[in-house]
Amino acid sequence: MAKKQFKTESKRILDLMINSIYTHREIFLRELISNASDASDKLYFTAMKEGNTGLNREDLPIHIGVDKENRVLTISDHGCGMKREELENNLGVIARSGTLNFKKDNDLGEDIDVIGQFGVGFYAAFMVSKKVTVQSRAYGSDEAWQWQSTGADGYTIEPCEKAENGTDIILEIKDDEGEEHYGEFLEQYRLAAIVKKYSDYVRYPIQMEMESTRMKEGSETETETVVETSTLNSMVPIWRRAKGEVTDEDYNNFYKEKFMDFEDPLSVVSHAVEGAVTYQALLFIPKAVPFNYYSRDFEKGLQLYSNGVMIMDKCPDLLPDAFSFVRGLVDSSDLSLNISRETLQHDRQLRAIANNVKKKIKSELQKLLKNDREKYELFFKNFGRQLKVGVYTNYGAEKEFLQDLLLFHSLAGDKLIALQEYVDAMPEGQKYIYYACGTDINRVAQLPQMERVRDAGYDVLCMTEDIDEFAVRMMRDFAGKEFKSISDNDLGLDSQEDQEKAEQQAAEYKALFEDMQKALEGKVKQVKLSSRLKSHPVCLSSDGPLSLEMEKVLNAMPTEEKVKADRILELNGDHPVFETLCKLQGKDEEKLGQYAQMLYDQALLIAGMEIEDPVAYCNRVCQLMADKA
Numbered sequence: 001m002a003k004k005q006f007k008t009e010s011k012r013i014l015d016l017m018i019n020s021i022y023t024h025r026e027i028f029l030r031e032l033i034s035n036a037s038d039a040s041d042k043l044y045f046t047a048m049k050e051g052n053t054g055l056n057r058e059d060l061p062i063h064i065g066v067d068k069e070n071r072v073l074t075i076s077d078h079g080c081g082m083k084r085e086e087l088e089n090n091l092g093v094i095a096r097s098g099t100l101n102f103k104k105d106n107d108l109g110e111d112i113d114v115i116g117q118f119g120v121g122f123y124a125a126f127m128v129s130k131k132v133t134v135q136s137r138a139y140g141s142d143e144a145w146q147w148q149s150t151g152a153d154g155y156t157i158e159p160c161e162k163a164e165n166g167t168d169i170i171l172e173i174k175d176d177e178g179e180e181h182y183g184e185f186l187e188q189y190r191l192a193a194i195v196k197k198y199s200d201y202v203r204y205p206i207q208m209e210m211e212s213t214r215m216k217e218g219s220e221t222e223t224e225t226v227v228e229t230s231t232l233n234s235m236v237p238i239w240r241r242a243k244g245e246v247t248d249e250d251y252n253n254f255y256k257e258k259f260m261d262f263e264d265p266l267s268v269v270s271h272a273v274e275g276a277v278t279y280q281a282l283l284f285i286p287k288a289v290p291f292n293y294y295s296r297d298f299e300k301g302l303q304l305y306s307n308g309v310m311i312m313d314k315c316p317d318l319l320p321d322a323f324s325f326v327r328g329l330v331d332s333s334d335l336s337l338n339i340s341r342e343t344l345q346h347d348r349q350l351r352a353i354a355n356n357v358k359k360k361i362k363s364e365l366q367k368l369l370k371n372d373r374e375k376y377e378l379f380f381k382n383f384g385r386q387l388k389v390g391v392y393t394n395y396g397a398e399k400e401f402l403q404d405l406l407l408f409h410s411l412a413g414d415k416l417i418a419l420q421e422y423v424d425a426m427p428e429g430q431k432y433i434y435y436a437c438g439t440d441i442n443r444v445a446q447l448p449q450m451e452r453v454r455d456a457g458y459d460v461l462c463m464t465e466d467i468d469e470f471a472v473r474m475m476r477d478f479a480g481k482e483f484k485s486i487s488d489n490d491l492g493l494d495s496q497e498d499q500e501k502a503e504q505q506a507a508e509y510k511a512l513f514e515d516m517q518k519a520l521e522g523k524v525k526q527v528k529l530s531s532r533l534k535s536h537p538v539c540l541s542s543d544g545p546l547s548l549e550m551e552k553v554l555n556a557m558p559t560e561e562k563v564k565a566d567r568i569l570e571l572n573g574d575h576p577v578f579e580t581l582c583k584l585q586g587k588d589e590e591k592l593g594q595y596a597q598m599l600y601d602q603a604l605l606i607a608g609m610e611i612e613d614p615v616a617y618c619n620r621v622c623q624l625m626a627d628k629a
């Protein structure tokens, strides 16, 4: 029989199909099952139109047959089938979709959602097959036709025998060659897994004969191998079931199975939108941090379905980075899919969905914050860092959106509080939101700089994560109140009178400060009298945009260039040590220099920073002890 050539540019397209469009070979099965499902939908639709309402979807199973020995895989359906000219037109012309035409010609209604639209999916079969045979009998016809092709060199069409309407797609699987192991597509468990992955929600039962071993009846030792037809897909997606029908346990089980978590999720958000863009979303906030969450391997994203067929396992565009911990899926028939269905055209619909999803997650988190504080704190302990990173990145583009979700440790209340709660509790006259940074709460609480702010009756937010101060600086203010570090040069607590007094004292002790500064050349920018110390003799503060904490964080990064904050050594004028310094000034320059060094090192230690020369510091202390004894 004469071979017919594929029409038009089909040869080149076929070559492209086989070699370049898909990155995952396994999707050939998804494409063939989608076609079988479309064909079954068409039959179902036609039967209903003809008044045959007794037909059920269960009556139209899609069957996968495996003949391992002969390397043949068969996908059969009981759908509408194809007449001779349909075989010719639909399979002989690449990029012609009979399904799309069917959709255009018929008003399919809500219950029928066909998948095909490009007219290329079928050819994915050639990625894994040496030869493809299609035997089809159209619904209502009494003749059957066979289409056969080995790929780009064309196809044949001839009559064949087929008892019932529907289509068999018979694939002769390619031979294994070196690394290319096509035989995997003849393994029942592999095939079952592929069906589960991509076609779990196809609305017709997908069946296959599965072998299993069990105890022989009447025997306690002998086993037997049995072959049973099993349905591989669950058919009805949980997110399409009426909300009232699904229990919390159903959601929890679905989450654990689908996203491979041992624990129930912390929160479940299910929502459906109809309108300009129609979709369903089912989102989960995990209870525990995934083991690779804070590593480079972690990929964020939601699963994306189009009409029950999985298109992407992790669509990153559906989730902002700040919410990358969310697992779940979006199902929509409104998306512009790319031809391989592996990617999407970045379109308005997708952006609109992503935007809604983002708002939905935020409102769920706000609900938890308000109504279930314990749960929210657990969430924040695990993923709060990600929210802070979100505030900081992209030049703070998302800070307004995220800032009400942040929690910090309140020194006054000794618990986590939200920024709004801090602001609500501010006494009259407090201008700033005060914060202090350090490695742990206890250390922060004992910072000498703390005393004056606490005496004024103001609460201080203790920040112990490296990202904290960066996020705070990015926010700058909250509810109109500026953030202020307790180590900031100016705490904003001094009255006019205090300032005048400070200026007076600065003039009075000018010579002392100059001498000390000389001894600390290159280390501190300024030595001055402090207005924030009560019981401690010294502390360090910083001037300029870089704080000491930020210096620590930045210098801990593996970069060559190190940064240095402008340090100010502050002295407590009421402390006996200050008196000693005054006495030494002008009399024993050498000793004053030593003491200046010691005080600077002490201030560094209190700030949780390394001192340059610990041995020298120890020697100075020992010297002092020896002198005193």
Ligand SMILES: Nc1ncnc2c1ncn2[C@@H]1O[C@H](COP(=O)(O)OP(=O)(O)OP(=O)(O)O)[C@@H](O)[C@H]1O
Binding pocket: 031, 035, 036, 039, 077, 079, 080, 081, 082, 090, 091, 095, 096, 097, 098, 099, 100, 115, 116, 117, 118, 119, 120, 121, 122, 123, 167
């Ligand atoms: N099992 C089948 N039963 C009946 N018709 C089929 C079957 N498989 C394919 N067809 C017909 O062949 C056409 C081409 O199939 P193909 O998979 O290449 O494209 P499609 O499904 O229309 O679109 P897409 O590329 O988006 O999957 C289909 O539109 C359909 O008319």
